[in-house]
Amino acid sequence: MLARLASRILFAPVGLVCGLFAGFLTLAFLSSHDFASFCDFPDEVILLGYDMSLTTVAVAMLLGPLMAAPAFVAVMISEMFSIRSWTYHAIAGAIAVALPWSIAPSGFEGPLFNFSSVLAAGFIGGLTHWAVAGRKAGLAPEGPPPA
Numbered sequence: 001m002l003a004r005l006a007s008r009i010l011f012a013p014v015g016l017v018c019g020l021f022a023g024f025l026t027l028a029f030l031s032s033h034d035f036a037s038f039c040d041f042p043d044e045v046i047l048l049g050y051d052m053s054l055t056t057v058a059v060a061m062l063l064g065p066l067m068a069a070p071a072f073v074a075v076m077i078s079e080m081f082s083i084r085s086w087t088y089h090a091i092a093g094a095i096a097v098a099l100p101w102s103i104a105p106s107g108f109e110g111p112l113f114n115f116s117s118v119l120a121a122g123f124i125g126g127l128t129h130w131a132v133a134g135r136k137a138g139l140a141p142e143g144p145p146p147a
Contacts, residue, residue, distance in 0.1 A: 008079060008138070015133025016075050019093065020068060023125030030117035066100035075129065082138025086127060089134045093126020094119050 074092035077083065097118050 008136075011133040012075055012079055012137075015129040016068070016071060018132045019071065019125040019129030022128035023093070023097065023121040026124040027117060027121040030120060070096035070099045071125070071129075074126075075134075078134060078137045080138065084135055084137050086130045086134070089126040089130035090123050091126070093124070093129065094122035097122035097125070 071093065074089075074096055078088060078092070101115065101118050
């Protein structure tokens with residue numbers, strides 16, 4: 001029992017970080033087709049400080065705390081109640097990214113991020129967490145395999 005608790009304390013945060021990273025990669029991949037249109041901006045816009053190059057670190061620093069807080073709550077619920085379903089983790093990942101998106105001011109949807117790509121990033125992040133740590137969530141013993 002103590003070894004299982006120690007493994008859950010280790011694997012739950014690792015799964016959360018892997019899920020956040022997979023969500024960021026999904027969002028970067030889905031929004032990368034719009035980067036070509038930014039080359040049409042005049043040089044004056046870049047000289048004014050409106051540089052459109054987003055780095056992974058900047059995106060992680062901006063979106064990480066917003067996405068990590070609801071995702072942390074979903075992970076804690078799955079650990080406390082031993083929820084091992086992949087559908088729970090996928091839907092919880094989508095809700096975890098939809099909550100910060102829904103409280104953003106209107107007109108937040110821009111050329112880089114639209115709601116469908118943000119929702120897809122949440123699904124992928126939730127499934128990644130399930131693959132890493134969610135399949136064996138909680139301290140309750142796993143039931144017998146289905147016959």
